[in-house]
Amino acid sequence: MDLEVTDVTKAYGATPVLAGIDLAIGSGEFVAVLGPSGSGKTTLLRVIAGFERADAGVVRVHGETVDDATTFVPAERRHVGYVPQEGSLFPHLTVAQNVGFGLPHRERRGARVAELLSLVGLADLGRRYPHELSGGQQQRVALARGLAIDPRLVLLDEPFSSLDAGLRAALRTDVRRVIREAGATAVLVTHDQDEALSLADRVAVIRDGRIAQCDTPERLYAHPATPELARQFGEVNLLAGTARDGRVVTALGDLNVAGNVKPGAVWVLVRPEQVVVDGSGGPAHAEVLDTEFYGHDAVVRLRPETPGAPCLLARVANPSLLPARGERVALRVAGPVVAWPQGPEEDALQARPA
Numbered sequence: 457m458d459l460e461v462t463d464v465t466k467a468y469g470a471t472p473v474l475a476g477i478d479l480a481i482g483s484g485e486f487v488a489v490l491g492p493s494g495s496g497k498t499t500l501l502r503v504i505a506g507f508e509r510a511d512a513g514v515v516r517v518h519g520e521t522v523d524d525a526t527t528f529v530p531a532e533r534r535h536v537g538y539v540p541q542e543g544s545l546f547p548h549l550t551v552a553q554n555v556g557f558g559l560p561h562r563e564r565r566g567a568r569v570a571e572l573l574s575l576v577g578l579a580d581l582g583r584r585y586p587h588e589l590s591g592g593q594q595q596r597v598a599l600a601r602g603l604a605i606d607p608r609l610v611l612l613d614e615p616f617s618s619l620d621a622g623l624r625a626a627l628r629t630d631v632r633r634v635i636r637e638a639g640a641t642a643v644l645v646t647h648d649q650d651e652a653l654s655l656a657d658r659v660a661v662i663r664d665g666r667i668a669q670c671d672t673p674e675r676l677y678a679h680p681a682t683p684e685l686a687r688q689f690g691e692v693n694l695l696a697g698t699a700r701d702g703r704v705v706t707a708l709g710d711l712n713v714a715g716n717v718k719p720g721a722v723w724v725l726v727r728p729e730q731v732v733v734d735g736s737g738g739p740a741h742a743e744v745l746d747t748e749f750y751g752h753d754a755v756v757r758l759r760p761e762t763p764g765a766p767c768l769l770a771r772v773a774n775p776s777l778l779p780a781r782g783e784r785v786a787l788r789v790a791g792p793v794v795a796w797p798q799g800p801e802e803d804a805l806q807a808r809p810a
């Protein structure tokens with residue numbers, strides 16, 4: 457493991473921010489940490505980099521303990537590349553000097569600085585000073601500086617947030633490529649879920665100071681740990697059901713369950729693309745309430761005739777087969793589905809309209 461964070465807590469005064477973070481990242485992995493503003497993402501990166509000390513827990517970098525109850529290795533000896541959220545460039549140094557700052561003296565004017573500057577699209581601006589750059593350009597200088605020491609572990613704190621959409625997408629791809637080519641391990645903090653899903657090998661979602669789930673984008677979508685996470689990554693239908701013998705009984709028929717679920721009352725996740733209304737029949741019927749056409753696909757809102765079934769969203773992959781509003785359609789659910797034991801939290805979510 458290149459990075460192991462074990463049960464790390466951190467509070468500012470009486471305010472707990474990190475409440476027991478566990479995160480293990482393998483060599484060469486690119487992991488996105490996703491969470492809303494104020495959820496502790498920057499705090500976590502600062503603890504890993506060594507700019508803050510954890511209140512409790514252990515941080516290990518490249519197998520070495522750098523922070524625990526008795527050890528604290530200072531930031532400059534962790535060999536971790538850090539790209540802070542706000543530029544934080546040295547105002548009295550040129551762009552090239554900023555990028556080369558962490559390098560040994562003899563390398564500061566060398567090819568490495570030029571290479572990094574061209575990587576971030578600033579090849580011609582090496583002689584400028586930070587105040588002569590736009591916010592986005594400053595951020596790219598900070599990115600180049602974070603990569604300059606050729607670190608095995610790079611921490612990126614929302615490095616694309618002040619860039620416009622086009623530049624953002626281009627730089628994103630570049631950063632991904634450079635980090636992969638360098639064989640470095642990366643932790644990228646973001647509150648943009650599309651960025652996290654499209655860029656990362658795994659996404660760690662912070663909730664209430666803990667990692668609620670850390671998984672590949674595909675697993676986060678297909679096997680979310682909670683209904684709340686299911687809602688965060690795509691549209692959902694939640695059905696009540698009863699689990700028994702590896703299946704769930706719902707108002708829309710008996711469905712196969714992915715994984716194990718304890719027998720009893722459950723909530724069942726049915727993604728809109730699992731609701732099939734292609735005319736091939738099914739155990740239930742529904743009225744089409746409305747349709748939304750998106751070209752590549754369409755979304756249909758359905759009111760099932762079965763008592764106890766909530767309104768459903770269905771995604772129709774072939775919009776030429778789109779039923780009309782008011783039409784009566786047969787429907788079935790293509791399994792397997794994810795099911796969670798029913799609890800108070802899910803009750804509240806279920807009550808919320810989709």
Ligand SMILES: Nc1ncnc2c1ncn2[C@@H]1O[C@H](COP(=O)(O)OP(=O)(O)OP(=O)(O)O)[C@@H](O)[C@H]1O
Nearest residue numbers: 468473491492493494495496497498499500541647
């Ligand atoms: N030095 C500090 N002193 C006191 N409170 C702090 C300090 N730094 C951060 N906080 C508080 O800790 C919480 C987490 O802050 P943090 O900067 O880690 O959040 P974040 O997830 O990075 O948010 P954002 O997406 O807005 O950057 C916030 O409530 C913040 O106000």
Ligand SMILES: [Mg+2]
Nearest residue numbers: 497498499541
């Ligand atoms: Mg932050």
